[in-house]
Amino acid sequence: MKKYFLYIAAVVSSFAFTSCLKEDLNESIGELNAMASVYVVRAAYNQADVSLGKASLAGAYRTAGIVIANGSSGNFPEGHIIIQDEWRGLMRGLTLVSDKATAASLAVGDSVVVELEGATLTRNGGTSLAVRGLAASAIKKISSGHEVKIRPINITELSKNFEKYENTVVSITADVTPFPVQQKFAGEHTLTDGGDTTIPLYTAAEAVFANETIAPSAAFVGIPVTGDGRKQLRLRNLTDMQFASGPIYAGYPEDFENPDAAQKASYAGKDVALRTGTWRLEQCLLGNTTGRDRIVSGKQSIRFQQNLGTSSPCYLQMNYDVPSGAAKVTFWYGCYYTDAASSFVLEASTDKGTTWKQVGNVISDPEKTSVSIAAKQAVFMMDIDGSVRFRIRKLPLGTTAIPTIENGRLGIDDFAIYQNY
Incomplete structure (x- = not known):
């Protein structure tokens, strides 16, 4: 029996204790603010x-x-x-x-x-x-008892802006390379998420989980630090390795960088040869508008149409199978610019696209760029054997009429599939 689970690495609110550093006088007491963020x-x-x-x-x-x-x-x-x-x-x-x-x-x-x-x-x-x-x-x-905010990021973003993330909690969905065969955490392992950069995962020999077995792939929740002048990620405990799975399929994540956006600039349905294979883009296009499209890596991402009803199916669909089942699917999502939110589902097919079954729950919380310029990451856990393909289907809710209906444009980027193991 196939099992489907959904995890959304959502932004968890934390307690923002400090006030800003004020340059002006506090008129009530005539002193500068004592607190600096x-x-x-x-x-x-x-x-x-x-x-x-x-x-x-x-x-x-x-x-x-x-x-x-x-x-x-x-x-x-x-x-x-x-x-x-x-x-x-x-x-x-x-x-x-x-x-x-x-x-x-x-x-x-x-x-x-x-x-x-x-x-x-x-x-x-x-x-x-x-x-x-x-x-x-x-x-x-x-x-005591405050929630700790965890920021999902990819390794490229961490490498480019390490100072922003140093000494904070982040979540990186990545593979351990080379493939670990019953290897322990102790020492240094290399993490890769399919991009051009990697990050060392370091575990001290004295760590209480040093002799535990590391998974081939997981969401590694840790703290980026600098040790001996080298950038690295360190976990706090064994539970910081979440959603373990097999390794990512070769060639993934699909980053929607090829072909050029001009080749799919309209919403009309069309089969498009992407880097990982041929996909059906139905009522969605390749977007490249900086600051509006939800571009996580590169210069392009997927943009879904808005305000569609049941007469206009809207989906991003693989027209091919991956051969070795799936334990996990991840991708990044958010509203296009300041559009209303929308709702969508992940679906899987094990009969070459004849029938589709929903994986996990409906997602209805994309955020506007005015709320967060950073996209959210969806992580779906599953146990599927054999050949399988996936699609993201935007729900046909009709025309946006806030507060009862939200059906704005949706952005998607960096779609990744992880093998079963």
């Missing part, structure tokens, strides 16, 4: 150590954030506490170098305030940006 603290670093405090932070001497790691798993240095904080939609992270007892007293999800006066902001020894010289009393827990 983690973003502002990081911005004070310019390739040289910085003595933190009022002089370097325009009058501020504190920061705050949510604890995302405390070193308890053994995969981060003893006494290191990592916090992240979101300010004006900008998530940033920071390592606080303290002592073992202080780190052990904090848990993931705790909100903390940090007294920075006299501490040093440094990358000493080619490590992640860290605050050193903190007294144990400088880190104060305010409350």
Whole structure:
């Protein structure tokens, strides 16, 4: 019996504790704001150590954030506490170098305030940006139990903008290469997601999960850090390896970069020879409008038509099979520009497209670019043996009439299929 599951790596809200760093006076007390966001603290670093405090932070001497790691798993240095904080939609992270007892007293999800006066902001020894010289009393827990925001990204985005993601929690759906045959986590493994770049996954020998077996492919939820001058991803515990599957099929993800968008610039149904095979684009086209189409990699993505009813089927469909079943399908999605949301499903066929069966649940939460310029990632788990093909079908809800009907244009990119194992 085939089993179908759906996971949407959605943006989970976190507790944004800090306020912005104000340059003007607080008129009620005549003093500068004491609190600087983690973003502002990081911005004070310019390739040289910085003595933190009022002089370097325009009058501020504190920061705050949510604890995302405390070193308890053994995969981060003893006494290191990592916090992240979101300010004006900008998530940033920071390592606080303290002592073992202080780190052990904090848990993931705790909100903390940090007294920075006299501490040093440094990358000493080619490590992640860290605050050193903190007294144990400088880190104060305010409350507990806050959700930690996890940002799904691909390896190309991480490589291009590593500073944005360093010391924050990200989720990367990737393969381990070369294919791991009952290999353990301990040491360094290379992660690839089909793009042009890779990222090392590092696990210390002292980590509590170092001797556990690593899956060929998974959503690896970890913290990008810098160690000995090298960029790497580190997990916090074994449960940070999620949605394990076989490896991605060769040639995937389908990135919709070929042919040129001009070859499919209208919504009318047409079979198109893409890089992975021939697909049917019915009421969808190849879009390349920067800032509007949901382009995750390259310069093109898929754009679905809006306001269609039952008389106008709307889908993106493989006209070929992959041979070795499927354990997982992933892709990225979002509203086209500021259009209304829409609803769609993933469907699978094991009889060469004669019949189709829905996989998982309906997805109805695409976000406008005005809400988030970053697309969301959908991750579908399944257990399908033998030949199979897939399609994304947009539901025929009719003309948008907010708040009862939302049926705007939809963007899709980087469609990936993972083998069963």
